[in-house]
Amino acid sequence: PVKPAAQRADVVWHSSAVERGQRLSQGATIWLTGLSGSGKSTIAVELERQLIAAGRPAYLLDGDNLRHGINGDLGFGDDERRENIRRVAEIAALMADSGTIAIVSLISPFAAERENARNIHAAKSLPFNEVFVDTPLHTCETRDPKGLYARARAGEIRQFTGIDSPYERPEHADLVVTPTDGTPTDIAEHIRRALGIADAR
């Protein structure tokens, strides 16, 4: 595992000449966690659309998409998921530090790694909001938008979250949303209101 820079004796931190208040706006991370098929990516896309429409710099970090690039070397074993979550947490914190609202959509099934993501932000005094998209497994499996649950049940995919790989439900999420809260548009609005993210214009 890669050591966090703060703990490394062989690398010295080089400070920026720019203070946070000088940046275009206050950044933050909105971290959506939930099962595959829970709707987190759909909500995240809508959230990004609404924030940009409201004049806020926002950028979506979607687990599936990042696995096409920076996380393309990682699979779905426990250690690789941990590294996946760690990398995304670091990227989100960099974006939040730059003044962007980073919207993360990641299964992030392990409580300790979600807590680590929160700590990475806290160490930089950056707002971190964990949103649990609490869609029951049977609903996700019924939806099965990519046919992955069927393949997991058939034994074609191993270590599938909720089937033969764990999902640790958040105990201390900042916000919990469920499909009964409305459409993805409603839920994204609800998240913005609940987290107090105002329009820029």
Ligand code: PPS
């Ligand atoms: S994790 O657990 O946070 O590292 O996962 P993440 O990076 O969010 O990637 C989840 C998407 O990968 C696809 N996929 C799988 N998910 C879970 N378990 C297994 N074994 C698996 N294999 C492929 C799946 O499309 C997930 O996308 P979402 O959007 O969550 O449905």
